[in-house]
Amino acid sequence: MKTEHVAAGKEDIAGRLNFMALDDAAKASLKTLKPILDKEMAPALDKFYARVKKTPETNRFFSSDAHINRAKGAQVGHWANIADGNFNDEYGAKVRTIGQVHARIGLEPRWYIGGYALIAEHLITEIVKAHWPKGGLFSRQATSAEEMSAMLSSLVKGMFLDMDLSISVYMDASDVTKQRAVQEEVLATERKLVSETFGVALKKISDGDLTARIAADLPVAYEELGEHFNHAISELARAIGGIEAGASQIHLSAKEIAAAADDLAKRTERQAANLEETAAAVEQVTRTVKQTAEGADQANSTVIAARANAERSGEVVTHAIEVMQEIQTSSASIARIVDVIDEIAFQTNLLALNAGIEAARAGEAGRGFAVVASEVRALAQRCADAAKDIQGLIAKSRGQVDDGVNSVNQVAQSLQQIVSQVVEVSSVFGNIRASTAEQATGLQAVNTAIGQMDQITQQNAAMVEEANAASQALTVESEQIALKLKAFKTSTQVHVGSPSGYRRAA
Known part of the structure; x- marks a missing residue:
């Protein structure tokens, strides 16, 4: 959809990167974390899916362990792009796909955000452990507070960017779904109005009342149908009225013929x-x-x-x-x-x-x-x-x-x-x-x-x-x-011609 494409498009990603200052320096800091992220992503996802399986609201989205393993593999590849700081078109397409899948299966953003929180907890813990100063003569030089802050900030920004893009696609898809629901509700209301209006008119017609007309305001799409219905009933009433007049005239003529025949006999x-x-x-x-x-x-x-x-x-x-x-x-x-x-x-x-x-x-x-x-x-x-x-x-x-x-x-x-x-x-x-x-x-x-x-x-x-x-x-x-x-009620009064005035011969 157009809104989804815009939400995950290249220009919108660039705007987000610019706003949150995820620039080249931040991307470089993020890349320094790639070894740790590649190593710890699988254990982080294991913890996450263990929690997913224990939670009935999230476990229902997966049919089997194989299903979870496929989802885990796709997420590992996705996080590899994040670790590389490669927020290109391929990354945007993956994010758009993830958001659309979440919208289709009904995965609410709270579970998605909670999952990011669990993964972030594990990754930040492991990053701090890896770069925390250790005692000893031959210990590695400790990472400065600025470097640690830059690395963790870049990771958090990448995670928030990914979360923002996925949730935006989810919300856009939800809005479309809501619009469709509203449209369907409007259509259902219109159909109910049309059905009831025509039902009342048809009930009167079935009872012989040919004066029934569609007088209620119909939706624009059904106005022409209402006009055609009224015209058809008017023509039918006119035809029935003409037939009734003809039948009455035939009845009078038949009575005259009967009287004449009786007289002749x-x-x-x-x-x-x-x-x-x-x-x-x-x-x-x-x-x-x-x-x-x-x-x-x-x-x-x-x-x-x-x-x-x-x-x-x-x-x-x-x-x-x-x-x-x-x-x-x-x-x-x-x-x-x-x-x-x-x-x-x-x-x-x-x-x-x-x-x-x-x-x-x-x-x-x-x-x-x-x-x-x-x-x-x-x-x-x-x-x-x-x-x-x-x-x-x-x-x-x-x-x-x-x-x-x-x-x-x-x-x-x-x-x-x-x-x-x-x-x-x-x-x-x-x-x-x-x-x-x-x-x-x-x-x-x-x-x-x-x-x-x-x-x-x-x-x-x-x-x-x-x-x-x-x-x-x-x-x-x-x-x-x-x-x-x-038995038919029409709006016109039937006028029957007077008898021809047959007089009995003497």
Whole structure:
């Protein structure tokens, strides 16, 4: 690290040497102690490590005796540089390594300083012993007090320099560790704040409250995340609100469709009943026309039987002829009515085709079938009116035939002379019979067409009933969706459009 490099750098060592006056003279005095230091360093370290092994707080840093021996060897080499007074880059690198190791393993400076004290005690004792004056004639000249002071001062300065550098590196490393711890504590606090803030917001969202926002002041590193979170929740709330409005509108539309389908089902059911009544009325008209044909046959037989009496009276015959002519006129009217019925049958067939087409689209455009059904009812009414007219004419023809029979009976003798004319009248009755048969055939076709329309109407009624059931199910589903969406709380008020105003047809 930068602080560590500065603490043990060359320029900083030079500054320390200069401040404590560990100059060349002091280095020279220190070098004079090298023989003693080289000799006594190992015993001093032995005493030191013996104390280390007895102290639990320091013994825990060494796993074995081999570990201690490796550490002792490294210290011997390091003290050799100190004894040489060689405080160069190599020495600074070793001191930096020692301080970093002490910081890494957690060796507090008090144990380091205590170790220097023990080593200094041993070394100073041995130096004093070596240079202390001895008695005797051949004893070596005693070292002066100045020289002794200079040697011991240089040793103490070297030891303090080494101790200062190692402890400085240790303190710098400890400061970095403390800074890291503070940073980690700050980060942990920020993470806790962010976690709690987002946790509260997410809890509200999980409860369906989409108005939850990150309002607390977040650390700078998390401000953008908070903004993105608020924007995402706002968009989600807007989407949920739109879906809720759409679901509510679908629910209203489904209710209208269900009401319309129910109305259509009822009207289709009524239409089927009306067609059944119309079919019954047409069938009754058909039976009446058949009875008319039978009556015409009987009248023809009567005319043939009266042929023998036709000669009685010309006036009676004339009267009979007039009566028959009136019958013929009535028959012509009947023919026209039959034409009307035939036309009605044709138009009814066309309307039945249109009704089939409209029935195919009954689920989407049910009103079209109502128009066709109205036309069918109108045509059915016309058929009923025509049938009534036919009944009136037939009744009138019957009265005329009765008058003719009475007249023919009165002039039976006279009709003998106009046998040929009676034959012609018989031919007229044959035409009437044929026309009546055609009427019966036409009415039978109308009856068949109405029966087909009734069958189609019944099928339409079944389809409308299915559509009604589907629309009711759609209403229930849309209501459930709307209820689920209402569980979410949003900041915007959902506005649902008003119904389209479907009105039940009369």
